[in-house]
Amino acid sequence: MDPFRDFNRSAGPTLGVEWEIALVDPLSRDLVPFAADVIDQVEKRWPGTHLEKEFLKNTIELVTPVCQNTGEAMAYLAETKDKIQQVTDDMGLQLWAGGGHPFADFRTQPVGDKPTYKEIINRTQYWGQQMLLWGTHVHVGIRHENRVWPIINAIMTKYPHLLAISASSPAWEGLDTGYASNRTMLYQQLPTAGMPYQFGAWDEWVDFMRDQTISGVTSHTGSMHFDVRPAAKWGTIEVRISDAATNLRELAGVVALTHCLVVLFDDMLDHNQPLPTLQPWHVAENKWRGARYGLEAEIITSRATDERLVTDDLHDLVDQLQPIAERLGCVDELNIVNEIIEGGAAYQRQRSVFESTGDWRGAVDQAVEELRSGHP
16 A cells, blocks of 8 residues: 555445543642553453553543444443543542643653654654643544545534534643633644645645655654544544543534534535635634634634634534434434533533632543543
8 A cells, every 4th residue: 555645445434533531640630651551451451452552651542443423432432431440440540531631741741652752752842842632533434535635625614613512621731721722722833733734636635745755744753643634544534623522422422523524525525516615714713713712712604704603503513414413323422512512611611610719620620520420
């Protein structure tokens, strides 16, 4: 397989989810670098459990197999999370998830041992050292590489929608940043991260990646870390917009919305319908508004610069996607999006705890409990 050109086409819109969670000390509520030990213990008790070590030694990545819908993916993640929880309970550790830890000092958190991780730090210095960030990555199978970039460009028009319902990183080093997703703003500082270019065809992406290899960019970092990117090896589009969910129920809503959106745009290609696009400057502005205001964002919805509350647009989007959700078997999970809108997102819950107590440790405790219970 030519890593530059070949796309391992998927037979249908299969689903895969990667969910990053972390370990905290129950007394200090700070992050602790024992992920490798936890993963080893899980493997001993349940051989074959798919867990990945990540950029930081405090982080465990849960990875589903190829699934058909959100329910199947969530069942796998719930079972895997419970295995990890049994180990961490025995070790006197707690599991925590979110887009960013509210007060941890990035200077005290060791990076994983992979050579690419160390090279990223060596190359990017201060900005790379700050990557104390966690995300949700959703893979959706695509039948042909010619569909990849039209769908990615369309997904980017829904950037603030996917971010608003998942935003869970309002604080940084003990400060309320005023943002719903500080993770979004920090992560784009890496030279390989941020918004993808609006490529018009697969060959343009191939040429781009070849340039990145010749110039040494990907040899330093392993890959491009765009907010949405092709995963040619797996035959998927990987949507990396969302903060890591603090609980499985809200994760299900994010995954279902992502899956349905990709399938919507794939269907539109089947029917020769034009896919939505926005000017790059509108996409950039929407990304910033989603990160800054979350569910309170007023977003740009058209090339003519029409604007609308993201919550109103989300309600209509959930209605529009109902037939696709029925086809995929994820109606209940898609409707969780409306539940998040009505009940509030994780960043709002964290900020509320801090405002009432003046202490971000309470927000960590809240996220720990959400992860254990599986819901807000």
